[in-house]
Amino acid sequence: MAIKKIDPMAQLMPGTGDMSAEQFRALGYQYVDWVSHYLETVGEKPVLSQVKPGWVKSQLPSSPPQDPESLSQAIDDLDRIITPANTHWNHPGFFAYFSITGSTPGILGELVSAAYNVNGMLWKTSPACTELEEVVLDWLKQMLGLPRDWFGLVNDTASVASLCAIAAARESLDLKIREEGMAGRTDLPALCLYTSEHSHSSIEKGAIVLGIGQKNVRKIAVDAEFKMRADALESAILEDLAAGRRPFCVCATVGTTSTTSVDPVPAIADICERYHLWLHVDAAYAGSAAVLPEFRYILDGCDRADSFITNPHKWMFTPVDFSAFYTRHPEILRRAFTLVPEYLRTDQGEEVRDLMNYGVSMGRRFRALKFWFVVRAFGVAGIQARLREHIRLAKRLAGWIDAHPDFERLAPTPFSTVCFRAHPKGVDDESKLEALNEQLLERVNATGRAFLSHTKLGGRFTIRWAIGNLRTDEARVEETWKILEDSLQEIHQGRKV
Numbered sequence: 001m002a003i004k005k006i007d008p009m010a011q012l013m014p015g016t017g018d019m020s021a022e023q024f025r026a027l028g029y030q031y032v033d034w035v036s037h038y039l040e041t042v043g044e045k046p047v048l049s050q051v052k053p054g055w056v057k058s059q060l061p062s063s064p065p066q067d068p069e070s071l072s073q074a075i076d077d078l079d080r081i082i083t084p085a086n087t088h089w090n091h092p093g094f095f096a097y098f099s100i101t102g103s104t105p106g107i108l109g110e111l112v113s114a115a116y117n118v119n120g121m122l123w124k125t126s127p128a129c130t131e132l133e134e135v136v137l138d139w140l141k142q143m144l145g146l147p148r149d150w151f152g153l154v155n156d157t158a159s160v161a162s163l164c165a166i167a168a169a170r171e172s173l174d175l176k177i178r179e180e181g182m183a184g185r186t187d188l189p190a191l192c193l194y195t196s197e198h199s200h201s202s203i204e205k206g207a208i209v210l211g212i213g214q215k216n217v218r219k220i221a222v223d224a225e226f227k228m229r230a231d232a233l234e235s236a237i238l239e240d241l242a243a244g245r246r247p248f249c250v251c252a253t254v255g256t257t258s259t260t261s262v263d264p265v266p267a268i269a270d271i272c273e274r275y276h277l278w279l280h281v282d283a284a285y286a287g288s289a290a291v292l293p294e295f296r297y298i299l300d301g302c303d304r305a306d307s308f309i310t311n312p313h314k315w316m317f318t319p320v321d322f323s324a325f326y327t328r329h330p331e332i333l334r335r336a337f338t339l340v341p342e343y344l345r346t347d348q349g350e351e352v353r354d355l356m357n358y359g360v361s362m363g364r365r366f367r368a369l370k371f372w373f374v375v376r377a378f379g380v381a382g383i384q385a386r387l388r389e390h391i392r393l394a395k396r397l398a399g400w401i402d403a404h405p406d407f408e409r410l411a412p413t414p415f416s417t418v419c420f421r422a423h424p425k426g427v428d429d430e431s432k433l434e435a436l437n438e439q440l441l442e443r444v445n446a447t448g449r450a451f452l453s454h455t456k457l458g459g460r461f462t463i464r465w466a467i468g469n470l471r472t473d474e475a476r477v478e479e480t481w482k483i484l485e486d487s488l489q490e491i492h493q494g495r496k497v
């Protein structure tokens with residue numbers, strides 16, 4: 001008779017129940033040890049995963065286990081399969097896209113959030129979830145110098161938040177779109193949305209989802225520093241008005257994704273007021289910098305915005321996902337999104353807000369916990385000190401690039417993201433430069449010591465180096481710069497032979 005091997009831990013589980021408190025404690029300590037070790041050693045791992053497509057799947061069973069398995073066993077699988085197939089965003093050499101940190105206070109916040117496992121759709125389904133969210137978003141307003149009377153809520157991502165903002169802008173027009181839709185209506189002019197050619201793709205995607213149509217998204221030209229040109233914005237609005245179209249919303253960016261440039265929000269706000277347009281400001285990355293008094297000015301004019309977003313999960317050490325959304329018109333946002341079925345009706349009255357009425361999803365994770373822990377553990381002063389250090393490192397790097405005969409910067413560096421390329425003396429052909437820089441980027445990323453990404457600026461292939469991880473120190477930045485210099489040398493030598 002075959003003896004069925006039963007995991008001793010699973011054996012202890014009573015019936016179909018979960019682990020006992022004692023089992024969880026033992027296993028939980030193992031996992032805390034594992035996480036601590038991971039964070040301690042992550043900098044030695046290749047930052048960009050080197051696995052081939054399909055490798056992870058080939059390592060995993062194709063069907064689920066019928067019988068219980070031990071989760072201490074799963075630790076082996078993490079080390080053997082999952083970790084090597086990860087691109088390590090919590091790595092000190094992660095300089096791609098925007099460099100972020102899931103800090104340890106934030107990790108603990110996620111642990112507690114999973115333990116509570118609340119769904120904060122209504123105030124009464126977790127008063128703590130709703131009210132802690134209100135409190136920490138009020139703290140964030142104070143940290144960034146935003147108007148205290150704005151209504152705030154947390155979304156998963158900036159993309160969803162911007163979609164909600166554009167939906168509110170559309171609702172503010174009173175065109176009965178909520179009731180009658182947009183299709184097949186002869187009484188509806190084309191609705192036009194304005195944003196710069198350097199704004200994030202999520203703005204255009206929001207317009208697509210909401211039926212505005214890509215053809216009605218005006219990509220306004222930028223100046224030499226990649227900032228939206230206010231004069232070009234006004235011309236585009238006038239042109240649409242003259243053609244009988246209906247301008248309704250302008251999305252300005254504080255810290256564009258390619259270069260981190262800051263649109264001239266005060267001038268844009270003037271135009272929005274003149275033509276009665278909703279002003280949405282996307283400060284997903286750079287908004288955090290306003291926590292520094294010397295950087296407050298980047299939000300000049302944002303107090304006149306109708307809606308505003310910033311992502312503490314980008315540059316405020318909060319684990320993904322945590323995007324802060326503010327609006328001065330909660331009632332319009334509510335009108336756009338509220339739809340309460342009988343089974344969710346409450347009689348709490350005006351005193352409380354049911355956050356499900358201010359966005360697409362009904363369910364709401366207890367995200368405020370992790371941000372609360374981050375702000376408490378670092379303090380505002382601690383957050384300021386770390387942002388200042390990232391900006392200082394980026395300035396040093398920009399200095400090295402400017403001083404090097406074979407490299408050039410391709411955009412100003414207002415924050416901690418540097419845009420540059422190799423441009424060796426005598427190589428001026430644009431397609432050669434593109435091939436060279438692509439090769440350079442590939443070579444650096446293949447070392448596993450750093451991960452940089454790219455963009456295109458004025459048609460030029462541009463390397464982007466974003467500094468924002470708490471484990472990134474000066475030594476790592478110096479080492480990566482050396483790898484870049486050496487890699488360029490190697491490419492040159494390879495060419496000669």
Ligand SMILES: *Cc1c(COP(=O)(O)O)cnc(C)c1O
Nearest residue numbers: 157158159200255257282284285
């Ligand atoms: C990263 C970024 C976004 C998108 O952020 P998600 O939270 O991932 O949706 C939007 N806007 C800007 C300016 C960004 O930098």
